[in-house]
Amino acid sequence: MTLLDSYVRQVLAALLIAGSALGGIACRVVATPGVFYGSTTPPQRNILRYVNGDEPESLDPPVSSGQPEARIYMALFQGLVDYDPKSLNPIPALAERWDVNNDSSEFVFHLRHGARWSNGDPITAQDFVYSIRRALAPQFASKNAYLAYAITYAEAFNEKAVFAVDPATGQFVSEQDVASPAQPAGIALSQKPLGPAGSEYDAGAVGPHGDPDVKPQAGAETAFHQFMHSPPRLTLPSDEAKRNKLIASDPALKTALQGKQFVEVEDKDIGVEAVDDYTVRFSLSEPAPYFSGLVAHQLFRLTPRKIIEQFGDQWTAPEHIVTCGPFKLKAWLPYNELVVERDPVYWDAANVHLDEIHFFVSTDAPTSMNLYKVGEADVVLNHTVPNAWLDTIRSKKDYMDGAEAAIVYITMNVTKPPLNDVRVRRAFNMAIDKINYAKSRRITKPLSAFTPAGIFVGYPQPKGEDFNPEQARKLLGEAGFPVAAKSGGGFECKSFPVGQVEFTFNSNSSNKAMAEFMQAQWKQNLGVTVPLRSMEFKTFMNARAKLDYKGFAIGIWGADYMDPFTFLGLFTTTGGVNGTGWYDVKYVALLEEANRTLDHNQRYELLAKAEKYLLDAQPLIPVETTAVNFLKKPYVKGMYPNAASLYAWKFVSIERDSSKWDYGVPSLAE
Amino acid sequence: MLRFIIRRLLITVPTILVVLTITWALVRLAPGNFYSNEKAVPAAIEKNIREKYGLDKPWYQQYWKTMRGIVRLDFGTSLKYEGESVNAIIARSLPVSATVGILAYLLALVVGIFAGSIAALHPNSKRDYASMTLAMLGISIPNFVLGPILVFVFALTLYWLPPSRWNGFFSRNLILPVLTLSGLYMAYIARLTRAGMLEVLRSDYIRTARAKGLSEWQVVTRHALRGGLLPVVSYTGPALAFLVTGTVVVERIFVLPGLGNYFIQASLNRDEPLIIGIVAFIAITLLLANLVVDIAYAYLDPRIRY
Numbered sequence: 005m006t007l008l009d010s011y012v013r014q015v016l017a018a019l020l021i022a023g024s025a026l027g028g029i030a031c032r033v034v035a036t037p038g039v040f041y042g043s044t045t046p047p048q049r050n051i052l053r054y055v056n057g058d059e060p061e062s063l064d065p066p067v068s069s070g071q072p073e074a075r076i077y078m079a080l081f082q083g084l085v086d087y088d089p090k091s092l093n094p095i096p097a098l099a100e101r102w103d104v105n106n107d108s109s110e111f112v113f114h115l116r117h118g119a120r121w122s123n124g125d126p127i128t129a130q131d132f133v134y135s136i137r138r139a140l141a142p143q144f145a146s147k148n149a150y151l152a153y154a155i156t157y158a159e160a161f162n163e164k165a166v167f168a169v170d171p172a173t174g175q176f177v178s179e180q181d182v183a184s185p186a187q188p189a190g191i192a193l194s195q196k197p198l199g200p201a202g203s204e205y206d207a208g209a210v211g212p213h214g215d216p217d218v219k220p221q222a223g224a225e226t227a228f229h230q231f232m233h234s235p236p237r238l239t240l241p242s243d244e245a246k247r248n249k250l251i252a253s254d255p256a257l258k259t260a261l262q263g264k265q266f267v268e269v270e271d272k273d274i275g276v277e278a279v280d281d282y283t284v285r286f287s288l289s290e291p292a293p294y295f296s297g298l299v300a301h302q303l304f305r306l307t308p309r310k311i312i313e314q315f316g317d318q319w320t321a322p323e324h325i326v327t328c329g330p331f332k333l334k335a336w337l338p339y340n341e342l343v344v345e346r347d348p349v350y351w352d353a354a355n356v357h358l359d360e361i362h363f364f365v366s367t368d369a370p371t372s373m374n375l376y377k378v379g380e381a382d383v384v385l386n387h388t389v390p391n392a393w394l395d396t397i398r399s400k401k402d403y404m405d406g407a408e409a410a411i412v413y414i415t416m417n418v419t420k421p422p423l424n425d426v427r428v429r430r431a432f433n434m435a436i437d438k439i440n441y442a443k444s445r446r447i448t449k450p451l452s453a454f455t456p457a458g459i460f461v462g463y464p465q466p467k468g469e470d471f472n473p474e475q476a477r478k479l480l481g482e483a484g485f486p487v488a489a490k491s492g493g494g495f496e497c498k499s500f501p502v503g504q505v506e507f508t509f510n511s512n513s514s515n516k517a518m519a520e521f522m523q524a525q526w527k528q529n530l531g532v533t534v535p536l537r538s539m540e541f542k543t544f545m546n547a548r549a550k551l552d553y554k555g556f557a558i559g560i561w562g563a564d565y566m567d568p569f570t571f572l573g574l575f576t577t578t579g580g581v582n583g584t585g586w587y588d589v590k591y592v593a594l595l596e597e598a599n600r601t602l603d604h605n606q607r608y609e610l611l612a613k614a615e616k617y618l619l620d621a622q623p624l625i626p627v628e629t630t631a632v633n634f635l636k637k638p639y640v641k642g643m644y645p646n647a648a649s650l651y652a653w654k655f656v657s658i659e660r661d662s663s664k665w666d667y668g669v670p671s672l673a674e
Numbered sequence: 675m676l677r678f679i680i681r682r683l684l685i686t687v688p689t690i691l692v693v694l695t696i697t698w699a700l701v702r703l704a705p706g707n708f709y710s711n712e713k714a715v716p717a718a719i720e721k722n723i724r725e726k727y728g729l730d731k732p733w734y735q736q737y738w739k740t741m742r743g744i745v746r747l748d749f750g751t752s753l754k755y756e757g758e759s760v761n762a763i764i765a766r767s768l769p770v771s772a773t774v775g776i777l778a779y780l781l782a783l784v785v786g787i788f789a790g791s792i793a794a795l796h797p798n799s800k801r802d803y804a805s806m807t808l809a810m811l812g813i814s815i816p817n818f819v820l821g822p823i824l825v826f827v828f829a830l831t832l833y834w835l836p837p838s839r840w841n842g843f844f845s846r847n848l849i850l851p852v853l854t855l856s857g858l859y860m861a862y863i864a865r866l867t868r869a870g871m872l873e874v875l876r877s878d879y880i881r882t883a884r885a886k887g888l889s890e891w892q893v894v895t896r897h898a899l900r901g902g903l904l905p906v907v908s909y910t911g912p913a914l915a916f917l918v919t920g921t922v923v924v925e926r927i928f929v930l931p932g933l934g935n936y937f938i939q940a941s942l943n944r945d946e947p948l949i950i951g952i953v954a955f956i957a958i959t960l961l962l963a964n965l966v967v968d969i970a971y972a973y974l975d976p977r978i979r980y
Contacts, residue, residue: 043833059939062756069713145722147715163718317757338755338766339931340840364839366929370822374837378829542706542944549714560712580714 039667041400042377046639046660049359052653055372055384056363059339063320065305066139066146071649072385074302076363079331079344079653081305084113084132084284085296089652090644090672092409092566094297098127098306098328099284103220105204107600108293109192112223115282119351121308122332129278134309137271148303151564154292156194156232156275160239166247166266167237167273178235182260191236192600194275194287198225198233223279232275232287239269291600293607294567301565330356330654339365357642357657376635382658383636386649391514394446397635401667405633406645409459409563411451411571414507414522414556414625415548419585422501423555427483429622432556434469434476435529438627441521445514448628454615455568456629459647463568463608466616468626473529480530487531495531505555508537510544515558518627522556548583559583559624563648568611569599575618586623638665644672675972679965686961690954691741697953698740701946702733708753708944727753740950749951754943760951763936768918768955771925771932773843775917777852779910782859787906789860790867791894794902797872805864812861821854821927838928851928855921859913863906871902904974911967915960919952 047053057072065077078086084102085094099113119127136155139146142164153159160167168177193204205220223229238260241247247266251257275287288295298304308319308326315324322336330352331344342363346356364381366372372388375381386408389397397403416423416432423429438450449457452468469475477487477495485500507522509515519536527533534555539547548557561581563570572595578587591614598610619626632645641664642655659665709715709723724730728739743750749760789805796802828850829837841847874880875898883897922934929935933952940948 059755061754064756067756069711142722143726145719145726147709147711147713147719147723149719149722150716159718162722164722320757337840337931338758338763339935340929364929365931366838368926368929371838371927371929374825374830375839378833378837380836380839540706541942542710543704545710545712545714546706549710562712577716580716583714 039400040402040638041397041635043379044402044637044639045379046637046658047382050357050658051360051362052358052383052640052656052658053362053364053381055366055375055381055388056342057365057385058367059365060342060363063325063333063336065302065307066135066144066148068302069147072363074650076342076344077302077305078329078650079361080327080329080333081302081307082119082328082330083301083305084115084299086652087300087646087648087650089642089655090646092297092646092648092650094300095652097300102296103205103222104293104296105193105222106206106602107193108291108295108602109194109288110204110222111286111288111295112221112279113284113286113299114221115284116351117282119328120349122327122347122349123308123311124349125308125310125326127306127328128281129284130281131306131309132284133276133278135307136276136304137274138307138312139303140274141271146303148301151298151301151303154288154290154295156236156287156289157239157269157273158275160269161271161274164242165239165269166242167239167269168261168264169267170263171265177238177260177264179238180235182238182254182257192288192290194232195236195289196233198230223283223285226277226279228277229279229285229287232277236289240266242266242268290596293599293602293604294565294569297567298565331358331361334360341365352654356654358653361653373635376637379637382640383643384634386632386634389633389635391446400635402635402638403633404636404645404669405447405631406669406672407449407456407458407647408630408632408649409456409566409647410630411454411456411561412448412518412627412630413451413454413559413561414627415559415583416556416623416625417551417553417585418623419551420504420554422483422485422504425483426622427479428485429625430469431476431480431483431530432526433622433625434472434479436522436525436625436627437471439471441518441525442628444517444521445628447631447633449631451626451629452619453626454618454624455571456563456647458629459563460566460568460608462605464612466612466619468619468622476529490531494528497531500530500532502533502535505534506537506553507534507556507558508539508544508547508553509558510541511538518558549580551583551585556625557583560630566647568608568615569595572611572615572618575623584623586621588617588621591617591621636666638662638667641666641670644670646672675969679969682965682968686958686965689961690957691744693957694741694744694950694954695737697950698737698946701944701949704944706944708946710944740947744950744954749954750947752940752945752948754940754945754948760947763948764933764951764955767931767933767936769843770840770930771921771934772918774848774851774855774924774930774932775914775919775921777848778855779859779914779917781852782856782863783906783910785856786860786863787867787899787903790864791871791899791902793864793868794871794875795894802868806868809861809864812857813865815857816923817854817858817921818923818927820857821850821924824850824854825927840930847928851924851930854927855917855924859917862909862913866905866909867902870905871898874898874901877901900974904971907970907974908967911963911970912960915956915963919956919959 056075058070060073060076061068061070063080065081082097084097084099086097088095098115098119100116102111102113104111115129121127138144140149140152140158140162142162149162205222240250251261277285279285306328311324311326312319318324322333325333327333330347330350332347334343334345336342343360345360346358347353350356366375369388369390372384376384416429418424442448442450451457452470453465455463455465457465480487480497485497487495487497490496507519509519516538523534523536547553561571561574574581575586576592576595594610594614594617598607598614601607601610632647632649636643639659641657641659643651728736752758752760752763793802793805825837828835835849836847839847880893880898883893919933922938925932925935926938936948937952940952
């Protein structure tokens with residue numbers, strides 16, 4: 005017994021020693037309690053530790069569509085332009101300036117001289133041609149490829165379409181050859197025969213800041229440019245069965261294709277051209293005024309041809325990778341962190357403030373918050389502050405919030421009754437008190453349109469119908485589902501086929517809260533109890549894209565580029581992102597008309613007209629404009645809660661002088 | 675003995691193939707794809723992706739391709755993480771999981787056996803009640819509760835330890851996950867040890883040992899512990915296999931780049947090769963661990979012969 009007792013004592017002593025060792029580790033200073041959330045000791049070196057969310061799926065810019073990857077690409081790779089840290093408008097990157105033709109269907113980018121890859125090779129216009137052709141190749145199968153479909157023949161190339169050619173004359177069949185007079189082909193200026201040199205650029209917008217003294221330069225004439233300005237060629241599906249079916253259904257097409265051969269659309273056919281070493285010209289098949297902002301997207305960022313051809317899909321391995329951004333890869337510890345360091349050969353290296361950025365992986369919001377609180381991380385990603393913590397965190401001076409270029413809405417399956425009746429859809433929209441809903445969510449704004457509120461400056465956003473339960477009941481009655489007042493208060497709508505609708509959402513707590521709110525509103529104001537159905541994320545996305553749901557489903561959309569069209573364009577296709585089954589040629593024509601308009605304000609008005617048309621058709625119920633919210637240590641400067649949570653890292657710095665710190669949200673005003 | 679081992683190994687192979695076939699089918703049946711995310715891809719792009727990864731081929735061809743790879747222990751490349759081989763991911767994340775798991779189990783063994791022995795040697799004493807109450811708590815508090823409590827106390831309040839993340843082997847980042855993970859096992863081992871020891875201490879050979887005049891220390895360490903620990907040993911095999919191959923919850927709470935974290939992520943990503951690779955690895959480890967336990971049994975208990 006005594007022996008065992010001494011054993012106990014020994015172990016206790018060991019535990020005590022271990023305990024004091026733990027205690028000795030404590031060395032962190034917790035400064036200014038209350039004003040900020042957790043520690044505010046700036047790091048000794050110019051290193052930023054950023055909690056970036058998910059593990060990046062790839063370091064190959066056109067591969068991934070995710071935000072964590074986009075932020076890493078912004079450190080490692082450059083495009084023609086970059087996102088302004090506040091407004092997200094295009095700012096010069098590898099292109100010094102750019103010119104636009106008279107209907108925004110041709111863009112000429114003038115590259116800066118002296119830009120280099122991280123291995124010292126010069127960056128030229130040919131690099132852009134290679135990168136964009138690669139990103140659009142069907143074998144490459146980029147998820148983002150659709151973003152570039154405005155480029156002439158890009159969609160055809162990406163879809164492996166074919167041209168039809170006369171084997172005798174070598175003449176290609178053009179769209180005009182088969183266009184029925186009923187549908188006049190609206191051709192963009194970029195596809196019309198060229199006028200006198202430079203005449204297409206008279207009124208053209210000049211980027212970046214519209215300097216009136218610099219005359220637009222269309223770039224030199226080339227055979228390729230002539231080809232782009234020839235009548236648009238007819239493209240057909242490469243799949244023979246599909247093509248034959250199409251041809252059989254259209255007599256005009258059948259005659260035009262008699263005795264023709266089919267040749268595949270190749271990468272050299274798409275509308276991107278290196279006019280000379282420092283000029284890149286894009287020809288678009290439709291006017292796209294937002295294009296100069298779009299090319300900041302990762303799909304258009306440069307990838308190194310030599311390295312890719314040498315190492316194949318291993319080119320992004322740390323030992324092989326060559327980059328072209330303000331930072332280069334230092335280390336990649338998967339599922340842990342990715343470290344980038346300042347690249348001395350970057351053209352603007354003198355203005356890069358940080359020595360390193362550590363991108364941490366963490367998908368769990370409380371875990372990220374903890375890292376931030378103890379000072380292991382300097383900034384956490386957007387949407388990391390849990391809703392339940394807002395009361396504590398909101399008043400802190402390092403809490404960042406701002407409007408987000410993203411919306412939450414409810415899609416309705418308009419292909420199935422009873423929601424195929426616009427009156428029913430309007431009734432369900434008007435029965436929701438969105439102002440109260442936004443209040444319950446605390447940081448978001450109620451939304452009555454399809455574009456986010458307060459994001460696109462100068463955009464005359466139309467308004468959808470307001471909360472009006474009385475009118476909603478009347479509409480539902482008109483549609484054949486009379487709503488009656490119940491004796492004990494409230495309403496009932498006995499004839500409404502509740503079994504034909506559901507509210508479907510992907511399971512997470514905030515979606516569930518939203519679904520329950522909507523269910524309660526509809527029950528209270530219409531007397532209809534819509535069943536709720538929760539699904540795992542990917543299952544849900546699949547069901548919604550294929551219209552494999554009845555009634556209602558949750559919808560969330562964030563901007564791909566800073567233009568209302570990134571939202572309004574969702575309904576220009578029938579499948580996938582549409583999610584409602586609603587498609588209207590008049591709506592598409594309205595959008596096309598708007599995009600062809602060069603005057604910025606006039607275009608916005610036309611876009612707003614299209615949006616109003618969409619809201620009147622009501623294939624969706626707008627719910628809220630979401631909000632950016634995250635935490636940033638006060639000593640991190642040059643980082644703003646911009647609407648897309650994308651940061652141009654070269655502007656970010658560490659400030660050790662506490663009198664220059666950010667106390668509160670730094671202004672987004674220019 | 676050798677025949678026993680060979681026989682066991684031979685049953686293992688079909689078991690694993692069945693497990694993997696079921697896994698493969700389940701992944702296929704789950705709606706959604708590795709490429710589906712919040713922005714649905716247009717049909718043409720979906721077609722490109724399916725062709726690139728051979729998903730346009732008939733299911734039996736795809737099944738055959740997967741199984742052929744598995745037989746050669748080549749699980750292919752991840753669908754989500756471009757160009758990364760599944761074998762490389764397992765090789766990279768296993769040491770992380772194993773370090774945390776083995777450290778946690780060692781801690782659990784030391785503390786558990788110690789507490790269990792004390793309790794057994796003084797049945798119904800205060801020490802017994804104290805250690806068994808603690809053990810009961812350890813079993814009833816799940817690690818997703820214990821972890822955050824430890825983080826709250828040691829990281830967020832005292833600022834002693836980092837709250838999460840991997841920082842290399844044997845860094846102080848490991849202390850909290852190891853403690854969290856060992857809690858349950860510690861408690862379980864304490865109870866197993868107590869029960870086993872109580873039974874053994876009453877047996878004839880212990881009385882013989884005492885009658886021989888051996889000191890209490892020798893009786894306990896040489897004779898009682900050896901027999902009393904048998905339940906712990908049979909528990910060690912599967913427990914260690916699970917610990918080493920990653921503990922989903924703890925790796926998630928502490929953001930450790932281990933197998934468990936990859937496993938969860940792979941399922942959410944519908945990353946078929948990675949899911950199958952990790953399931954195969956866990957299944958093999960588990961079956962081997964059980965085999966080792968059976969062998970250890972024969973060594974520890976002279977009455978058992980195969």
